[in-house]
Amino acid sequence: MGPVLAGVLQLLALIGALALAYVPLGNHMAKVFSSERHWRAEKWIYKGIGADPDTEMRWASYLRGVLAFSVAGVLFLYLLQRLQGSLPGSLGFSSIEPAQAFNTAASFVSNTNWQSYSGEQAMGHVVQTAGLAVQNFVSGAVGIAVAMALVRGFARSRTGELGNFWADLVRGTVRVLVPAAAIAAVVLVACGALQNFSGIHEVGQFMGGSQQWNGGAVASQEAIKELGTNGGGYFNANSAHPFENPTPFTNLFEIFLILVIPLALTRTFGIMVGSVKQGYAILGTMVTIWVGFVALMMWTEFAHHGPALQAAGGAMEGKEARFGVGGSALFGVSTTLTSTGAVDSFHSSFTGLGGGITMLGMMLGEIAPGGVGSGLYGMLIMAIIAVFIAGLMVGRTPEYLGKKIGAREMKLAACYILVTPALVLIFTAASMALRTPPNSMLNSGAHGFSEVLYAFTSASNNNGSAFAGLNANTDWFNTTTGLAMLLGRFVPMVFVLALAGSLAEQKPVPTTAGTLRTEKPLFTGLLVGAILIITGLTYFPALALGPLAEGLA
DSSP: OOHHHHHHHHHHHHHHHHHHHHHHHHHHHHHHTTOOOOOHHHHHHHHHHTOOTTOOOBHHHHHHHHHHHHHHHHHHHHHHHHTGGGSTTOTTOOOOOHHHHHHHHHHHHTTOOOOSSOHHHHOOHHIIIIIIIHHHHHHHHHHHHHHHHHHHHHHOOSOOBOOOHHHHHHHIIIIIIHHHHHHHHHHHHHTTOOOOOOOEEEEEEETTEEEEEEOOSHHHHHHHHHHTTOOOOSSTTGGGSTTTOOSHHHHHHHHHHHHHHHHHHHHHHHHHTTOHHHHHHHHHHHHHHHHHHHHHHHHHHHOOOSHHHHHHTSOOTTBOTTTHHHHHHHHHHHHHHTTOOOOSBOGGGSOHHHHHHHHHHHHTTSTTTTSTTHHHHHHHHHHHHHHHHHHHHHTSOOEETTEEOOHHHHHHHHHHHHHHHHHHHHHHHHHHHSSSGGGGOSSOHHHHHHHHHHHHHHHHTTOOOOOTTSOOOSHHHHHHHHHHHHHHHHHHHHHHHHHHHHHHHSOOOOOOTTSOOTTSHHHHHHHHHHHHHHHHHHHHHHHHHTHHHHHHO
16 A cells, blocks of 8 residues: 555545544533533532632633633642652652743643653653643633633623633533543553553663653543643653554544544534534534645655655655654644644654645644634634625625624724734744844754744644754743743633623624525635635745745745
């Protein structure tokens, strides 16, 4: 079997598995976030945190809950790292330096999981499990909660109430992420992923010296890392490491975990707004972009330019032989079109155009299908912009799901889509203009610029992957990427929740002959076009200086 055919068959198998999980998982999440019953374990949690899960919140109260919980998470994780040297199970590792501790705390709380450290050489068992793994669950649950608030904004009318943040947070964790991650961890352990609390031990000789590895609760963290679209690896090599991702089957299984919840949330959305066809329209948009990017990536990586690549069957530099070009391309696209950031190959070693595709996937806003929760609310923001464009074309006030999209709604949507590009471009420009930051670049020229552009694109869009040549463990990059991650995560949430409150207060608008049918393929095509055009106009100059210049050289 040729490598191209193997890649295509993996793609078809993945699509089939996602299709089988779509309806049951989507229906389950709709029941979870519509239920009025609380489980006994959930009641204990509410009592412990002093929250009343039955109290409805307006958007400002919901936002305060999101921010208060996230600030507490940053402080706790920061202190845990700073105290690591005094904790049991630290494996002899010292406490993390302040700038890197801030960066890591901001990274995991913002669902980014950017890592400027090597996990097996810096973090002990307590920080990995009680700190990083816990944030993998709750940061993903925060994203789902905000998405549910926006969905309720469309579904409700004549009220500003959007549900209860604490109830949404706990239910997303207890009823969705924990059971799914437990099942996934068992599958990974059965396939050879590591799961223990062993210490550091020698495994043989390497380059004239001894090689040491430490164990850890790898499979359980790997499961939620992918399922919650987090991405932080237990080991520096991330999902390219055989302890995290042992076989081609686990590679495909991990891609499935990355995509399954963001895609199934479109079904949840359709059920909660009373029209599954609306969910299918959003799903169609996500799948169209994802399949298109996979096809482009496979084409660029399988293109045989020169005898070395012909002999290798493709661009094999930086790729694991057990996954090949097809599996690596599929993983690379899936992880950058979501907010996952896990890698089974090194994106810096992709072809010039291949690396550009991974960057462009993040620049779209990671909405195809995006992160857990964040992908759905990001796509709904783009849908609002698309109906506004359609309204301008026909001279009619735009409507979406029975709600008028007026000046207030458009201002909030416009602010949402401007936040991350501003962070990416401003921080990249500052890093290239100042004297010291460019010293972190391994390469010069277009590829060196791509390293910096990729770093801030990844941080601002809460992805977490990197062009590995950049040394990001400096005070400048630890601080600026930390700020980019926090601002890129929580400032857009302000606009999302304000928009949800504005929509929930409206009375429904009756459908007329002039209403744009947003459940039709025509709207899906309009939405795909709007996303690509807006992203292209925003980022094309920066892309032209980096991956396009490298790819066309």
